[in-house]
Amino acid sequence: MRAEILSCGTELLLGHITDTNAPYLAQSLATLGIDLYYVSQVGDNQGRIVETLRRAWERSDLVIMTGGLGPTEDDLARESISALLGETMQVDPRLEAELRGMFTARHATMPERNIKQATLIPSAQALSNPRGTAPGWIVEKEGHIIVAMPGVPREMYQMWEHEVVPRLSAYTGGRIFTRILRVWGLGESTVEEQLDALLHNSNPTIATYAKNDAVDVRITAKAETHERAEQLVAEMEAQARQILGHHIFGVDKETLQSVVGRHLTERNQWLAVMESLTGGLLSSTITDHAGSSKHFIGGIVSYSPDLKVQLGVPRQTIERYGIVSEETARAMARVIREYMRADYGLGITGVAGPDKQEDKPVGTAYIAIDGPEGVVTGMGPGWRASREDNKRLATLAALNLLRLHLEGVKLGQR
């Protein structure tokens, strides 16, 4: 099955918005085993939409349109499909009742131009849209399918997953199951290299994606039943875990902060941090996790050196080893653990940039964790990146060190 995407909207061609619908659909089509050959963007001009739609109709089995389903004169998706197929739009009484009901529930009167959102053509069926006023269309005719969905991503995602994908499974056959393994501590190319023997497998497929907070390894299987697809993924996952070991920190929607939070909450242990390099980002990342008030006492952003001394970091440690040193990180971890009466104190110091500090290069970071088992230390990221990237990479390095320590992985302990 050959698919093609057509994104409608003048705002795309003015660069006011980025088309994130197409990559979302592209990923989904790939997991469904449907080939995508073309993506096109067209403005709100009926001539150009029909021209592009006609070409798509001729060369593809499945045409997926987004946008152009609103109530205004600029919204031309329905009109263009009707023109292409030579069919006439008519108000569907059931859709009209639903639409009017939606406005009534909001204590509003429906503007009359909205009525076109309740129309159909003979070849089209409506796709329901619980998140908005515009139902979608699915047209099946002469062996081709056209799907028209709203351009608003959250409306489109819902419609695609709940209305369209189930209808397409008649064409694709089988069930899809996907699991993401989340990796930290290895670059994407290293992960790929290590998984090389698995990457050419066709079912399940396995692929890597570099994200801001992890390298994701996505395993996708297709089978007659959901159970069989899940089992295929589990077998492949076992092999990947054999290779990547403790570099895998979680699955699917887990994050380093949610995993650290889970470990601490399970043990009823509490964390406190003192950070300078990361300037608050470490605390902020920890508190991005909604359950963080159950394991995070708080943090101190000791941006000025004097503040570190005021809090208890010995002045002679700073003078002898420098602010950016393992020894200062260790003192910060000890001091914050005591100050906040935490089970674990985490200290992090380094050079965010753009300038080097104490002759230490941008990207230097020293991390120390002071806890019931003693002190462990780590470094990271160690390379020169932008100020914001250094903060982010150092934050993730600190969370990963704590995660490994809580999982009992042997580190540079002493």
Place this chain on the structure above:
Amino acid sequence: MRAEILSCGTELLLGHITDTNAPYLAQSLATLGIDLYYVSQVGDNQGRIVETLRRAWERSDLVIMTGGLGPTEDDLARESISALLGETMQVDPRLEAELRGMFTARHATMPERNIKQATLIPSAQALSNPRGTAPGWIVEKEGHIIVAMPGVPREMYQMWEHEVVPRLSAYTGGRIFTRILRVWGLGESTVEEQLDALLHNSNPTIATYAKNDAVDVRITAKAETHERAEQLVAEMEAQARQILGHHIFGVDKETLQSVVGRHLTERNQWLAVMESLTGGLLSSTITDHAGSSKHFIGGIVSYSPDLKVQLGVPRQTIERYGIVSEETARAMARVIREYMRADYGLGITGVAGPDKQEDKPVGTAYIAIDGPEGVVTGMGPGWRASREDNKRLATLAALNLLRLHLEGVKLGQR
């Protein structure tokens, strides 16, 4: 002049990456006064690239390609242009010398397949690429132009701005000058409504864009000379400032944190913060600004209520008014100002979500600033958003309150 964009790369059609080049180019074309009618994405398949390129050549004056200029067999932009025009690619000695020089400078041997990055066809001129190994092409033939640039955004941006736009000015005529006014405290639709009388102007044009940290008002003028374009922008800017007043916090690349930092550094004054709701994000945002060590002492993330009391927030204040209250925010501001011996102490407390707290709804935020002029207080964002959005909006509300206070704008002072 009618333009069309063609983005090449199988990774786009698998949804592995999002095409951010097309919206970047679309915005730039809009400011150049060049109409963009179509954007297409095609995989690394020569047949499909040539097919799409031929159609673009027939219906558009300017075809802008990105991607497909790498050294591998999958990189087919040059081959496709040559096939379309029936011309033969030949190694250009000057390009070859430059390319080999680049590898020598990196102490590497050039893989022989890279040689195609040094080729041209008779109708093409090279566009230099200081950020990578692949030069671009610009082809001018029979009244049409094809521009081929690398897909890597940072290479493409540089090439577009420095190599392509100057060559296009022969076709567009005149000089372009753009200035962005950055606004906080008003929603995008309110900004649009207030600027309504200016929005229909054709030169300069004025348009609004909602960003994560501001609503941007972009003013763009076109004139015979740079000076005249700048003057046109200045006149429009004066009108916009009349309307939006102190809601404009900066221009171009300024941020709330850079503006606050500039004010404080100029006065040689120092800031300290105590935050709970924002969980470290306020400190982190302040320290995103590279000069922050010159005005920011540090911060405390007092996530647990006991920690607030330990630091000096009176227990009776918390018990009487609640952790989420203006009174607690005022105590936090005072305590941190004293503790860190800062000129300004900023306290912020609220409900990030997903659950309400002390019966106060998600999105509640109380902000207080304790400084030489007394205490000012503010609220924000006040509406229910996601946890991360609430943190972000509250952080920006706090920075904006401090910015207004430092600029002498009269607030809820007492």
